[in-house]
Amino acid sequence: MKVDRKEMLRYLGGGTGGEYTDRRIEEAIALAERVSAPRCVFRHFDVSDDRIGSYDPESRDVNSLLRGCRAAYLFAATIGSGAEKEEEKAFVCGDTLGAVLLDTAASCLIESYADEMCEKLARDENVTLTARFSCGYGDYPLSHQNDICRLLDTRRRIGLYVSEGGMLMPRKSVTAVMGVLADGYSPADVSRHTADKCMRCAAKNCAYRKAEQTYGENNEKK
């Protein structure tokens, strides 16, 4: 689990602009790592008739992700709420920069943790997986966070909740569906977890949307 500096700068609008802010970024990354308590849970389900076990994702995009898959995993991960608390502390102390950097570092951490855990899952279970596909991507409704969290028992297993507004709490958390493309682990295919999620996303004017050409090789493989 580590913060990708390049990813962090992308979230921050492309650059930092100086030694002082560079130092603050490193401090924020160190703090985010220190206060994180990463945990994850996953479960195997058989897939048939567009259902994951008995669960219907009600999403054409999920169905197309799982086309040809006989099994799928539901997955959830969180780094806990430590970073949120530090962020609030920084805000009340007038350290807006520190708070924003910490938030950004925590976003990078959960992404990196989820990537690592999915790769580990694939290796441990000896399968090749599709990319992670989360509620809110494409036509997959956000309200399904509740179903995923219920099916994985995330409250008890990793302390992950869904707010009334359908948000994950702690905030730095991820849930996802992944199809099993084939039995047998194949490292060549696993780096596609995050490859095309921006392109599938409906938020076309999102500030963090990656341009299509930035996908490089991963995208061409498809």
Added chain:
Amino acid sequence: MKKSDFLSFINSRITVFDGAFGTELQRAVGDPGTLPERLNIERPDVIRQIHRRYAEAGADVITANTFGANPLKAGERAEELIRAAVRLARESAPDKFIALDVGPTGRLAEPAGDMTFEEAYASFAAVIRAGADADAILIETMSDMTELRAALLAARECSDLPVLATMTFAEDMRTFTGVSAECFALAASPLADCIGVNCSLGPKELLPVVGKLVTLTDKPVIVQPNAGLPDSHGNYPVDADEFAEYAEKFIDLGVRIIGGCCGTTPEHTARLAAAARRRAPAPSKYIPAAAVCSATKYVTVDRVRVIGERINPTGKKAMKEALLGGDYSYAARQAVEQAEAGADILDINAGLPGIDERKVLTELVRRVARVVDLPLQIDSSDPSALEGALRIYPGKAIINSVSGEEKSLSAVLPLAAKYGAAVVGLTVDERGVPGTAEERVEIAERIISRAAEYGIPERDVYIDCLTLTVGAEQRQALHTLEAIRTIKSRHDVRTVLGVSNISFGLPARRPINTAFLTAALWAGLDLPILNPNLPENMQAIAAFNVLVCRDNGCAEWARKYADANTETTETHGRGGISATDGEDLRSLVIRGLPSAAETKRILAEGVPPLDIVNGMLIPALAAVGDAYETGRAFLPQLLASADSAKESFTVIRAAMPAAAAAKGVIVMATVKGDVHDIGKNIACTVLENYGYKVIDLGKNVPPEDVAAAVRKHGAKLCGLSALMTTTVPNMAETIALLRRECPDCRIMVGGAVLTEDYAADIGADYYCKDALADVRIAEEIYGK
């Protein structure tokens, strides 16, 4: 069955609870869906069958199928489902005890989540009333202290049944929200009849936390482990034989009650029952300790502990104004500064004339607990305000204070007993402040013995022998010290003392304070109440710890002071760095460096505050703003400059309030249902820097509260933020309400999912693409 029957039963033998219900139910009916408890009505046969199998396996206690049947999950059906569940359990096992199962609400409590204490309490109270026909209440699988306490208080206040409470711990021996075994035991033991551990891990992994827990509570301990952690197909690895082996180990540790959680079966229960029949309960391993705690931090009072005094409006103009204006972030900042300076506990006081003290003190406790994990001392002379704050405080607090007056004793001691708090005993009574040490000791002993009548042990009574001003009553200092010595020699109490009052009215107060503090420590003071940001205070205590051999090998002293010239100026945690000599204020702000020292310096030189604002800060902010808007500067630079300017403004405002008079009021809020407030917080900082008064209502704010604040402050501009598509409807609702109730107020909106068009659709006046857009809008409305 009566409460006493159940309690004497568990005291006389090893008691066996049944095993998992959820996983058994899944085995019987597949995925039971979002509300398994509806099967209490739809499939009573299945429910009865599971209960019978556990009863036949030898469980002494059968847990009704009510884990998730609360109003927050099950809505109006909750009570019907609970009554049915208790009835089914009773019918299936008429000769067993029936426990009402109270699981978590399913929502995450503040501050990490969006559920308030009151919402949790209301839900639990409904469950407990509906389950009145059970023989005991099992509050289980809790991971949050606020939620646990809401359940415990609901159980205590709405029922006479015995209460068992278990939390679920991860391998780091904390719950997912960070509650340690120590904090759990300290806060829950006074409110429960049994406490313990369930779920989360297998029996092997729970041994360490259980081994700890049995030493931390005077109550019988219950353990209900999972049958290990399930694999990716949902299979649990620990079979009945292995489970029973660990049951023996738990009984060796002193556990009195044993059962199973997820993945256990009647077979596991049968093996547990067989083990339990062969064994007698071991004697309690409880080791009493004088301690207080927050939800996540446990502080023993076995050495000098510093209580930070700064969150108190008495004589502090800025704190007073902040509290009267509903601004809690000022106090929150004081809390963080004191914590960073080394305070162990924080005193919280909201006593101001004309204030709703219960409401403000409670909110103050809530806000401070969000940003620091130190235990709190709740300071009020109003018992109702004390109770309001004690109810919601997620830990074991200190009450400050009870006096020797009958009226105070009979009002405050029951609160300490009920909420399991420690209490400061002030050695005054109806006759006023006693003039001698003997009289103070006499009052202290009266408080100690009255506390004992309420079941409050001596170690939870903190005697305050009173600091009087040497400027007025010089001989009293010696009496105070003598009283501390005497009371400590006769009782197991701790002592507490507000130190700085000693020098009131004298010049150069700080040396007198330090001398008195040092003398009081030698007399036996455990809990000085002082300003931890004054270095000499913390130095005096560190030095004392060296001299009494508390600081082994002077290690702590060396760590703290090896590189330092012991400082004599007040420290304020953050922003104290100053490698900035020689730079003018304008360039400090542009570069985003700390600016307080330079601002103070030029103010002292006589530069008029308005010149600083208009000639340095505003141009600096404009330069960075331009650079950001044209892509020459990035967000981190913009924010660093904003923080730097804010620091400078704070110094100027303190020196000359009129120089920083607000251009206009702007109410800001993250809408109801939304807990992401980072964008809104950035906007608040930037707007403040451009001279606007920002009323920040925080996150998850109901529409009515936004309208009320706009009305109260006569704001002509209101900013709303929402991150997710799911909360935009609440934004639209807030806008509609503002349109009806505050038609003169313009509304700007921002947040990840919003666009110019979307903003127009929901009726906003302006869309903010970034933090500087807010400033341009504010300028349009209020003028530059």
